[in-house]
Amino acid sequence: MTYANAIVPSTTSKPKALGFIRNDVLGLHAPRHAAEVQRHACGLRYQYVYTVRPPDHVDDPVRYVLDIAAGLGVDVIVVFELGHVDNRPALVCDKGFDLETVSPRETWVRSPRPVPGVVAEEA
Secondary structure, eight states: OOOTTOOOOOOOOSOEEEEEOOHHHHGGGHHHHHHHHHHHHHHTTOEEEEEEOOOTTOSOHHHHHHHHHHHHTOSEEEESSGGGGTTOTHHHHTTTOEEEETTTTEEEOOOOOOOTTOOOOOO
């Protein structure tokens, strides 16, 4: 007998993306930009998981979204502009995520992780 309401695991091989919107950066434009972030991610063929809007009282909104992204196992964080990550893409890329911006359309790839047991060559 089959169960009609069973949850079937996703078989998609698309990278997962998480949207990140900061109200302190966008102000009144936040709802419109949140829609543009989702549209941008879907246009790039990412599996869009969620839009994160950190509460206003959070001291470090970038750390807040990185913790959620790690917990959800996403590959990419999508923002409207670099102001959401304090104009420092390395804050995201050094934690193992790619970063996409809507305006301007740009991609920053995650930083390479050292391979255990391999010594980096000196220049």
